[in-house]
Amino acid sequence: MKYEIVIGLETHTELATASKLWCGCSTAFGTPPNTQVCPVCLGMPGVLPVLNKKALEYSLTALLALGCKTNLFSTFDRKNYYYPDLPKNYQISQNHLNLGVDGYVDIKTDGETKRITINNVHLEEEAGKLIHPEDSEADYSLVDFNRAGVPLLEIVTNPDMRTLEEVEQFMLALRNILLYNEVSDCKMQEGSLRFEASISLRPAGRERLGNRVEMKNLNSMKSVLKALEYEIGRQTEVLESGKEVDMETRLWDEAGGYTARMRSKEEAQDYRYFPEPDLAPMVIEESWLDELRSTLPELPLVRRNRFVEEYSLSDYDAGVLTEEKAVADYFEDCTALLSSPKSLCNWITNDVLRELKERKTGIKDFGVRPEGLVSLVKMAEDGVISLPVAREVFVRMVDTGRDAAELVKEKGLLQISDKGELEQLVLKVLGENPAAVSDYHKGKKASLGFLVGQIMRQSKGKANPKVVNNLLAEKLKAG
Numbered sequence: 391m392k393y394e395i396v397i398g399l400e401t402h403t404e405l406a407t408a409s410k411l412w413c414g415c416s417t418a419f420g421t422p423p424n425t426q427v428c429p430v431c432l433g434m435p436g437v438l439p440v441l442n443k444k445a446l447e448y449s450l451t452a453l454l455a456l457g458c459k460t461n462l463f464s465t466f467d468r469k470n471y472y473y474p475d476l477p478k479n480y481q482i483s484q485n486h487l488n489l490g491v492d493g494y495v496d497i498k499t500d501g502e503t504k505r506i507t508i509n510n511v512h513l514e515e516e517a518g519k520l521i522h523p524e525d526s527e528a529d530y531s532l533v534d535f536n537r538a539g540v541p542l543l544e545i546v547t548n549p550d551m552r553t554l555e556e557v558e559q560f561m562l563a564l565r566n567i568l569l570y571n572e573v574s575d576c577k578m579q580e581g582s583l584r585f586e587a588s589i590s591l592r593p594a595g596r597e598r599l600g601n602r603v604e605m606k607n608l609n610s611m612k613s614v615l616k617a618l619e620y621e622i623g624r625q626t627e628v629l630e631s632g633k634e635v636d637m638e639t640r641l642w643d644e645a646g647g648y649t650a651r652m653r654s655k656e657e658a659q660d661y662r663y664f665p666e667p668d669l670a671p672m673v674i675e676e677s678w679l680d681e682l683r684s685t686l687p688e689l690p691l692v693r694r695n696r697f698v699e700e701y702s703l704s705d706y707d708a709g710v711l712t713e714e715k716a717v718a719d720y721f722e723d724c725t726a727l728l729s730s731p732k733s734l735c736n737w738i739t740n741d742v743l744r745e746l747k748e749r750k751t752g753i754k755d756f757g758v759r760p761e762g763l764v765s766l767v768k769m770a771e772d773g774v775i776s777l778p779v780a781r782e783v784f785v786r787m788v789d790t791g792r793d794a795a796e797l798v799k800e801k802g803l804l805q806i807s808d809k810g811e812l813e814q815l816v817l818k819v820l821g822e823n824p825a826a827v828s829d830y831h832k833g834k835k836a837s838l839g840f841l842v843g844q845i846m847r848q849s850k851g852k853a854n855p856k857v858v859n860n861l862l863a864e865k866l867k868a869g
Contacts, residue, residue, distance in 0.1 A: 393629065395622060396599055397557055398549035399614075401541055401564060402581035403574045404516065405448045410539035411515045412439030412482070417541075419580045423521070423534035431539035433478030438668050440700040445541035448573040449489055449513045450589065450674065452543055452680050455571050462674045464667040472682070475518035483544075484512035485663040487671075490782075494692050495547075495567065501705070503691075506560050507548045513707065516540040519581075537581075537799030542734050543574070549588065549599065554615050561585060561611050562713075566690040570715045578610055585614050585756040591625045601635045607642045607651060609692055617642040620649055631741075663857070693718055701731035710739045716753045717743070723760035725768075738834055745788050757791045758784070766794035778851050809861070812845075812853055816861045819844045830866055838862065 410417055413430035430437045442768030453460050467485040518535040522528075551557050555717065565583060568574045576583040576604050590600035603621060608614045620642075625635050640649040688696070690712050697708035697718075712718045717738065724734045742763070746753060766787065770780040775798055783797050790797075819841060820827055829837040845858050 391541075391594060393598075393626060394594050395552055396549045396590045396592065397551040397618065398547045398588045399548075399551070399557065399560065399585040401545040401561075402586075403545070403568055403576065403706045404582045405541040406572065406574050407442055407444045407448065407541055409444075411442050411445050411541040412539055415539065416496075419577075419582075421536060421722075423532070423536060426536045427538070431477070432535060439482065441669065441672075442541060445513065446672070447682065447713070448541075449543055450513070450679065451495065451571050451686070452545075452573050453511055454491035454679065454683050455491035455567050455686055456490070456495065456511065456545070458493035458508060458681060460488055460490050460674065462676070463487065464489050464674065466661045466669045466864060468666050469477065469514075469661045469663055471661055473517065473521050474531070475535070475538070477535060477538055478519065480668070481517065481664050483514035487666070488512040494535065494558075494831065495560060495563050496571060497556060497563050498691065498694075498709075499553070499555050499559050504556065506550045506556070509542065509546045509548050511545050514542050514544060516542045516543050516822075525527055528780065535580050542841070549590070549602075554618055554825055557618060558611065558615060561614065563691065566713060566715075570687050570690055584608070587614055587618055589618055591622070591629060598734065599639045602628075603637070603649075604639045606639060606652065607644075609644070613644060617649055624649070637788060661755055687715065690715075701725065701735070703705065703731065703735055705851055707735050709737060710743075711735060714753070720753050720756075720760060724764050727761060727764040728768055730771060733771065734763070737763060737767055737784075741784055749788075756788075758787050762787060762794065769794060769798065773854055773856070776851055776853070778854065809857060812820070812857050815845055815849060815853065816865055819848065820865060827866065838866075
């Protein structure tokens with residue numbers, strides 16, 4: 391390519407605390423406007439913030455999971471700006487001494503691992519939310535302060551990404567790390583995970599970075615990728631015309647599919663950061679970090695690679711299983727009971743995940759527990775029931791919560807493996823289908839599949855396919 395793409399991301403994630411960062415107000419989503427507020431989160435005169443220790447604990451857990459260097463001495467700063475949903479006219483954030491620096495997220499693209507480095511991670515408070523009327527003629531907006539003061543962790547990368555694929559993999563990997571460590575629910579539809587992207591282009595081979603454009607109003611991962619794709623095209627056109635790309639902040643218009651200028655770099659606000667006078671510096675003890683470090687789960691990419699190595703799974707299958715920690719746990723609970731990882735993987739990635747999607751539920755609430763799935767899979771592997779019957783039984787298990795063996799016995803679904811009984815059925819089908827037998831002897835091997843199908847149909851799917859195939863081959867060879 392003529393130009394190299396350079397991309398960095400800022401990620402804002404709301405922490406999964408029950409109460410806000412400076413007060414005891416609830417952080418529950420979806421409650422009526424302005425019902426979860428108090429003098430502290432409304433910025434009333436004379437009130438003082440008190441740090442939520444759980445929010446700090448979640449922040450430190452995220453730092454450790456991201457491989458960051460933790461600053462044992464850290465402070466809060468005031469970020470001054472006016473906006474209608476910011477009740478104090480300043481935001482308590484961090485600027486001078488952030489909680490963490492120099493972290494990383496490893497991603498996989500095209501089978502290769504690449505490290506995206508983290509510049510800094512800092513803790514701050516959320517603003518409120520503006521509610522705009524649907525009526526285009528309306529000349530007002532409303533403010534809901536329920537979100538004001540919710541703890542927000544900001545994760546800032548270095549400009550390490552060079553393709554949209556790398557951006558997508560980074561967003562997915564970071565989301566999974568946060569979910570694995572249970573520090574955020576990462577629900578983008580509720581605003582608890584948000585991304586802002588910065589992008590510049592430079593001639594291939596040049597060291598110096600091009601002028602950077604920041605993009606806001608990115609409400610989903612798809613929006614991030616579409617906005618970046620648009621900017622790549624727009625900035626390429628600007629450079630091809632002999633002009634320079636303006637350093638500016640732009641908004642993504644989802645409906646129109648384009649970015650529009652919000653403000654130029656020259657117009658950017660001076661936030662006049664200064665130390666927050668109402669909060670003492672944080673001094674973090676190493677012993678607390680050691681305690682939190684001991685609770686960290688195996689990270690998604692590490693677990694994915696282990697699944698490939700330990701269970702001989704494909705990288706794709708391992709990726710599907712480890713995308714959600716609870717699903718990976720479910721798989722390993724199953725393999726602890728039955729040493730058949732490939733078969734269990736197929737059942738989970740196909741049947742279990744399909745049922746979860748259709749029923750809009752999570753695996754923690756799934757009715758078929760590992761021991762139930764293992765019982766079913768073992769029956770199929772041992773030839774007690776056929777695979778088609780096993781899949782039918784699985785759906786009934788999900789619907790009823792009953793045991794596989796109980797359902798098989800009740801419905802009379804045991805597989806027929808008796809050679810004598812199946813031989814009579816094979817001879818009957820051969821006698822009823824002389825044309826298919828003749829076609830087979832003429833070299834039309836597809837007729838064998840037809841004959842097997844007839845036998846399975848007449849046995850109502852209960853005939854053992856392996857025994858049937860052996861008997862068919864034997865009878866066809868003889869006659």
